[in-house]
Amino acid sequence: MPNPTDSRDRLIVALDLPSVAEAEALIDRIGDAATFYKIGYRLGYSGGLALAERLAKAGLKVFIDLKLHDIGNTVEEGVRAVSGLGARFLTVHAYPQTMAAAVRGRGPDLKILAVTVLTSYDDADATEAGYGLPVAALVAKRAAQAREIGIDGIVCSAAEAASVRGIVGPDGLIVTPGIRPAGAEAGDQKRVMTPGQARAAGIDHVVVGRPITGAADPRAVVQSIVSELA
Numbered sequence: 001m002p003n004p005t006d007s008r009d010r011l012i013v014a015l016d017l018p019s020v021a022e023a024e025a026l027i028d029r030i031g032d033a034a035t036f037y038k039i040g041y042r043l044g045y046s047g048g049l050a051l052a053e054r055l056a057k058a059g060l061k062v063f064i065d066l067k068l069h070d071i072g073n074t075v076e077e078g079v080r081a082v083s084g085l086g087a088r089f090l091t092v093h094a095y096p097q098t099m100a101a102a103v104r105g106r107g108p109d110l111k112i113l114a115v116t117v118l119t120s121y122d123d124a125d126a127t128e129a130g131y132g133l134p135v136a137a138l139v140a141k142r143a144a145q146a147r148e149i150g151i152d153g154i155v156c157s158a159a160e161a162a163s164v165r166g167i168v169g170p171d172g173l174i175v176t177p178g179i180r181p182a183g184a185e186a187g188d189q190k191r192v193m194t195p196g197q198a199r200a201a202g203i204d205h206v207v208v209g210r211p212i213t214g215a216a217d218p219r220a221v222v223q224s225i226v227s228e229l230a
Ligand SMILES: O=C(O)c1cc(=O)[nH]c(=O)n1[C@@H]1O[C@H](COP(=O)(O)O)[C@@H](O)[C@H]1O
Pocket: 014, 016, 040, 065, 067, 091, 115, 117, 118, 119, 120, 155, 156, 177, 178, 179, 187, 189, 207, 208, 209, 210, 211
């Protein structure tokens, strides 16, 4: 049985790399410092779904980040297909029809995470995209809809984690990208917090990509992030 108090499980390393070979090399370098990996668009469309299956069979935890959003039937059948890969988490966008379809298609071992408002958005971006609510209010509205529909977890920034915890309760998962160790480049992320701030805000998992994939010593960066999550 995995140890639920193992703080390594709180870090999800985003394998945003161009090839399976590079992803496998990074996983080897990180070694036993990390237990949980995310496969998103870039790797998923370059052989990463087969890698996801292999990692899951090898005992690692896997998050498939496809951020699905389509008509209900397509989402439901897509989620059903992903359910066979052995991953723990799959993302969909937090639209009510999409979330309800994902819940219908989900297999027993796959948890569905609803992406509320991308961490690269601020209030001005939300307005430009046509939303009439500031980001924090839109995250809260979508988290409440997700809970109502029976979604397993919420993706938001750590800045909204405390408010989302009040909405989803102790059993809802809160997963936060937009995480940067102090001093690291934010890049295109706009709602950013450190691993320690996220932990204090009550998250279950943080997602970190470029600060690890671009590091000279990725294992050391992973160990430092995990120590902040203890
Ligand atoms: O669903 C996600 O994982 C996600 C949601 C979100 O709102 N923001 C966000 O950055 N992500 C993902 O989290 C990872 C963050 O990567 P870095 O910015 O490199 O740490 C990327 O793989 C993003 O696709």
